[in-house]
Structures are given as C-alpha cells and as structure tokens.
Amino acid sequence: MKNAFYAQSGGVTSVINCSAYGLFNGFKKHFPNSNIFVGKNGIVGLIEDEIYDLNKTQKSLDLLLDSPGGMFGSCRYKLPDPESESSFYEKIFKKFEDRNIGYFFYNGGNDSADTCLKIHQAAKILNFDLCAIAIPKTIDNDLAVTDNCPGFGSVAKYIAISAKEASLDIKSMCKTSTKVFILEVMGRHAGWIAAAGELANQNGNHVHKILLPEVPFDETKFLNGVSNDVDKDGFSVVIASEGLKNSSGELYSNSREKDSFGHAQLGGLAPKLAELVNKNLNIKYHWSVSDYLQRSARHISSKTDVEQAIAVGEIAANMAVEAKSGYMPIIKRLGNEPYKWEIDFGDLNEIANKEKVLPDNFISNCGFRITDEGISYLSPLIQGESYPKYKNGLPSYEQLDLHF
C-alpha cells in the first residue's frame, strides 16, 4: 500500500485544518496500513526536505477541528512548467519514491490547484505512478466549478456579524459624532466577502453600501449615495472590497508590493475612502481593516463551513481509492430551502488559475447592494455556530506535536 503526502498552500482559513482532519481520518479508514506525510509550509517542505511523519504525532488529531491558520504551515510558491523543467519534478518524485508515496493531496485555492495540476501532469509525463488530488480552500470563494469554497462561509459570517455590530455602534454615535463607517475586507478580484455584508441586513438596515471589484468605482455616485444614507438614517455603513477598481480597471487603492505569483499586496483602501468622504461631505468617519482577523476568526466560524471543510477532506480520501488524479472534490448545491449539498468532483484543468467573480444577477442595479438571489446563495453558508473549546478566557487552539 502506498503512503500519502498532504500539504497546505496559499492564504490559510479558519477551517483549513478541518479539511486535514477529514482527509487524515478518511485516508486511514481506506488505507489502514499506509502512512501520511505532511509538508511543512506546503510544497516548500517537500522541496526542502522538511516533511512531518504523522505517525509520530502523539496528540489527538481532533485538535485540528478547533484551530485556525495552517497547522502545518503554508506557502505561496509557483512550480515550474512540467514540460520544460522535468528535472525539477524528477527530484520531487524521487522524494516520493523514497517514502513510497503514491497519493498527493494539495489543500488550497486557485494557485494551489495550479500546483496540484502541474504535479499531476508531470507524473503523466515522467510516467510516475501518482494520484494527485486538490482539496479546495479559499476565503475568496472564487474557485471555479465548485458552488462555494470551504473557508468562505466563516469569513462571510464574520463580516456579516462585524458589520451588524459596528452598525449598531455607529447608529448610537451618529447624532453628534461619527456618521460614516467603512470596513475594508479581503477580495482582490471577486467581491464575495464584501457581498456577505448584505447578510447583516436581514433584520434592519445595517449596511448601506457594498463596494465590489466587479463594479467600477464612481466617486460622485458613491458620495451622493453616502450623503443620502446620512440624510435618511443618520449614518452610512460601507463594506469595501480591497480590490475595488476605478473605471479604467486600476486599483482604487495604491498598491505597492507583489507576491511570488505577481499579485499586488493590497490594503489602504478604507483610509482613502474615508478621506474622500471627509473631504467632500465634511462628515466624521471611522474605518476598519479586518485583514487577517477575518480569515482566522475560528471563534465564530460557520458550522456549515466546518462541515463542508471536513467533507471535502474525507471525499478526497475516497477519490484516492478511485484514483481520480487531477481532480478536486467540489461542493454541489442541491437546494436552498432547506439548504442541501453534496460533494462531487471537478477537473483541475477547469479550476487551476481561474477565478469566479460575482454573477451579474447577484449585484443590484445601483451597483451598491446584493440582490435577493445573491442573498439566497450566501445565507446558507453562514448557518450555525461551531464554537471552539475555551480555556482561561481564550479559545485553546492547541497545536499538534509534529516531528520530521
């Protein structure tokens, strides 16, 4: 029986470790005599020979269910082209051979699906017996083929709750003080996370404007809108995607750094919008940038998201039995009321490096709100609470003991 290699990749989520839990339990069930190796910091651990042996871990794997972040470390690392740089893959496969590894599981988003697909392709080219399966994970919810992505439901819940809470705060203050609150959320090209702000409105008017990367930003229209909100409700709450673009398609915020995939490092949109409001409307503002807080907030993860994150891991193990190399378990929505889903699988060629943005019918005509269709899509994903265990006033988030 062949052993397995698993690694986590890309930006982590509050439930990525739940997928590891699902996979490990599923794989052990199907391959009771096999071992699981885990790359420290994603594929980099494999390249640098930092590989954990899960057999040596003493603590219970149940700890994975409760802890945010990537228990084994993640990475942003682009693999070379399998056709032109086969020597790179020969080295990788030598490492697999040494450990009798026949199953490669890579847990990540678009870029990670690209990594997994390249490993799959290289194995074909080099005639190496390997089953490479990607496990979906991204708070951005922008993976193609799957209905939604594990990690997104929890960040959606966090943003909806935070927006509702901040809205009740500013509502209290607006008479004599702050009248505009701007919350900057993640989302480079797709506005899924910002869209979740609309869920705060199920019981009252808490969020007034949602700024999406899909809708070119019009300063005048925005300022008029905010001014109307303040006239009507006394305040305006704005949820803004970091990837907001102007009509020329350029980032509205200033970007500076780029990562190894060439993506710009974002941030700084909220203060820019706040200044715009202050300069033109002379209104007192507050702004917040949730950044890592939103994607690591395991304390308020969606129960639905936790369940789906476990499920994609479990099904990935099933797919190993069926030797479905080059595929990824995906979530398929069967119905909205009541919400029903099952796990299907998708071809990595249709997933790697692709991005799914908000469909037009989810965006209101004014461009600042989410339609009922969008709400019907989003709402099931934040259902249920999955509280971690607490110790001394804090979530315990106990870490596994890991050994090379």
Add this chain to the structure above:
Amino acid sequence: MKNAFYAQSGGVTSVINCSAYGLFNGFKKHFPNSNIFVGKNGIVGLIEDEIYDLNKTQKSLDLLLDSPGGMFGSCRYKLPDPESESSFYEKIFKKFEDRNIGYFFYNGGNDSADTCLKIHQAAKILNFDLCAIAIPKTIDNDLAVTDNCPGFGSVAKYIAISAKEASLDIKSMCKTSTKVFILEVMGRHAGWIAAAGELANQNGNHVHKILLPEVPFDETKFLNGVSNDVDKDGFSVVIASEGLKNSSGELYSNSREKDSFGHAQLGGLAPKLAELVNKNLNIKYHWSVSDYLQRSARHISSKTDVEQAIAVGEIAANMAVEAKSGYMPIIKRLGNEPYKWEIDFGDLNEIANKEKVLPDNFISNCGFRITDEGISYLSPLIQGESYPKYKNGLPSYEQLDLHF
C-alpha cells in the same frame, strides 16, 4: 415618588445596554410606582426634548442584555460651567420638574462623569432636589478610582482572541510570505486595550510587541526588536495603541479632526508602522485596524464583563435609595485567585476628566511587553463567554420599541 432619567454617553461598548438593564430592574424594584425616562442620544435628547417613556415599551427589557451599541443612542456633548451658565441648567431642571424627575443616571466614561458632576453641582447651586449618579462605562479602562471599567473586559477578550488567531495565521504564512502583522487598537492616552494582547501569550508566543501610549516610541529599538522576532520565530505580531507617541509626546500617527471635547480623531498608525517596517527591513507585512469592531463585538463579550456591567447598573439604583448624588458605583477587586470583586462607590470629583494610565509595574523593562503583575490584573476580566442568541446565522440583537 420621583421618576428617573437615564441616558448613555460617549463611545458605546458591547455591554453598556447591560448596565441599562441592571439599572432599570433595580430602580423598578426600589421605586415600583415611579417611571423611567430615557434620553435619546444622551443628554442631547434632554436638551432637544427627545425623551423616551420606558412605560410605553412593549418588548422585553431582556433584549438589552444581548445587543451591542447604545440602545438609546449616545452623544459627545460638553455641558457649560454650572457657576457661570446657570440659565442652561434652569432649563434642564424645568424639564425634570415637568416630568417629576428626581433621579439622574448618566452612563459613560470620563467626559460623561464630568457631565453628571456638573448636573449634580448645578442642582446644588440652584437648590434643585436631584440625585445625580454616574454609571461607569468605557472600553478604555481609564476611569480613576474603579479597579476596572465595564466594557473593557469584552474588548480585552476580543483583542486577545484576535491576536491569537492572527498569530496562527501569520505563523502559517511566514515561510514564503508575510512576516509582520500589525494590529492597531483603540486607546488614546492609556494602553489598556493594547496590553490585553499579552493575554494571547498564555499558551505560546503569539504576540511579540505591544506599543503603548505610556512608552515613547523609539523607531530603532522597535525595528531591531521586530527583526529579532523574525529571526527567532519567523514572524512578529505587533499590537499598537492608536495613541502611540514619539519622544516629544506627539502622536506618532498623523491626527486631523477633533471632536467636541477637543480630542484628536486617530487612526492610520498601523499603515505607518507597516511602512516603517517595510522600508527598513524589507519584510512583507499585513496590518489591521479593529476600530469599532473591537468595541461592538458582543458576539464574544466577556461573561465577567457582562456581569459587572449589570451590577453597576443595579447598584446605581441602590445608591438612588441612599441619595448618593455626585457618586458613581465602582468595581473593587478583592482578590485575584480566585478573582473576587464587589461594587463600592466613588466621588465624581475624583473621577471626572481624570485618566488612569497603565502603572509602571505592568510594563516590562523593554517597554514592549506586559509583566506578570499586569497579566494577573488583566486575565480575570476576560473570563467566561456570554454568547448572544442567534437567528439565521447571525446574533439577533433585537432592538427595543421606543416611544417618546
């Protein structure tokens, strides 16, 4: 029997409504035939004749226990000097006379204690029969006399949890990506909220640097420290008070606007620190500004904080029976292990407009950490969870029906 007037003032908290609940229940017990009037938007409601009659509210006051923000609206409004502008107070007291109000309860922080003290002093000067009692509330934890302030325990819990979560996130990413994470928290002159970041370290090294307004900021020492953290742990997590000052006592961030008390509007420290790190150490960073999110996060309020917020309200009603005008219920710590506390009372002359900063023995010699004494003080305040009720994936935070 005289009636009561209650209002909320200053920046709101996630548990200020719990104090209203405690007061209303206590007052009704002691004065079953009296009515309670509530100012909309603090003292401004009184001035502008926007006064709720609590008798007309149909929904259960239990809703107050669950909802963040100020249920009745708050304000930032400075009252005139009682000696030189007694005509202002004559008008106020006429409104009280019209409604047979003999008890004035004002729920707020330093500035609100000033408001309550002025009302108390004006009543003496004008020989008006009024019992004016302040009820403490501030996330800043900077009120004098009281051991701690209702509202602080919950924001401390939020910051400690968020810091721990973000730390697990960056720990996953630091190998190939982000190595420094900066979280900007509230705190103009006192570093209590930033200090709570130290609580994240009870089980591992999650927070490396705490930047306090009490410690003049030294760029070189900070950069060397961050560089050492990254060398040692691979990453550095920094919790920074918005009110961080340089060695000349000037705000390190740029301030622009001022509120009606002359306080500068802060914000923008985190991106400035991030730029400093990036420019000098060439390290990839992320930063977050929690702003309103931290002080409205009822979803993760401290149970201890909720209990104390209710208690100060209840005891304020007792103090009305004893006619303790010009006083405020305060929290007195009786012991740390186990944590014991009781409610005592303090003279508003010793509280109004005063600010309690972190004592020297709570700050480590390096200036970047909190000592064991500080931890012993902080830790009891975040104990216990007090989850709100959820509906459809979100805290319900139902609002009272309010009628003039």
